[in-house]
Each structure stands twice: as C-alpha cells, then as structure tokens.
Amino acid sequence: MITNIRHTGLVVQDLDKSLHFWCDVMGFTVARRMDEAGPHIDAIMELDDVAVTTVKLAAPDGNLLELLKFTSHPDKPDWEGSPVSTGLTHMAFTVSDLEATCATLLQHGVRLHSDIQVSPDGMAKLVYCRGPEGLILELVEMIAS
Secondary structure, three states, rough: OOOOOOEEEEEOOHHHHHHHHHHOOOOOOEEEEEEEEEHHHHHHHHOOOOOOEEEEEEOOOOEEEEEEEEEOOOOOOOOOOOOOOOOOEEEEOOOOOOOHHHHHHHHOOOOOOOOOOEEEOEEEEEEEEEEHOOEHHHHEEOOOO
16 A cells, blocks of 8 residues: 655645745755646646646655645635644644744744643644644654653
8 A cells, every 4th residue: 555655735825935935944945846737637636727836845854745836726815724624734844943943933924823832741842833825834843752
C-alpha cells in the first residue's frame, strides 16, 4: 500500500503572498513550478477547463508542500474552518527554536492563538497560529527525548 507521504496540497488565492510566507518566512524552497491545463487535469479534478499553477515547495527535510493557484475556478479568499472542523484542520511543523520562529512570524503579521504552551508530558513546546489565507499551523519544538 502506501510507501510514503508524497506532498500536501494547499489551494491559495494569492500565490505571491503565499510564496513569500512559505519561502521567505518559513524556509521552504521552490522545487518545481508548472502551469497545468488540459484533459488530464480536468479528469483528475472532475471539472471543465481547469487552469492551475502548481508550485512544489521543499522543506529542509525534503518533505513537499504543493501550492495550487486556480485561475479558472476561484474560491473564497480565506479558509473558514476551526481547529475542530471536519477534514483537514491544520499542518504541524517541527522547528528548532519556537521563540525565534514566533518572533519572526509576529514581525510578518501572523497571529498566534496563544502564548507558547508546554505539552503535559513536558516533551514539547507548541503553539497554533494562522498562516496565509487563514490556514492553521501548529509549530512544535521538542524539548525532551
């Protein structure tokens, strides 16, 4: 069956703003950028006349995030879910220094849900915040092994 997780796809409304956040603020690099259209993408999406720009972003550990900007089928400007919404609710990332990461995010206008919290088992510090277009991110720094 499954051998690995290939990537996580995020539909974005403002590709430039999202690229700035994920690359300049969070440290991803662009691995591949493509404009896609045609019968194959229409079939995959079960839609007609799809036009989408896809950008694969690589994390420092090699995991991939895919940004999708649909020029043919625009949607709402922000994700409207909450931490308890059905379906994908958040993405979690391990960081080396949570305080420094939060300081950088705050400088870029990112809203934290709370102060940094310590997990009940004392093994991690963590915080939720809102990334581009309302996406919830969980940032975790391991403090014990």
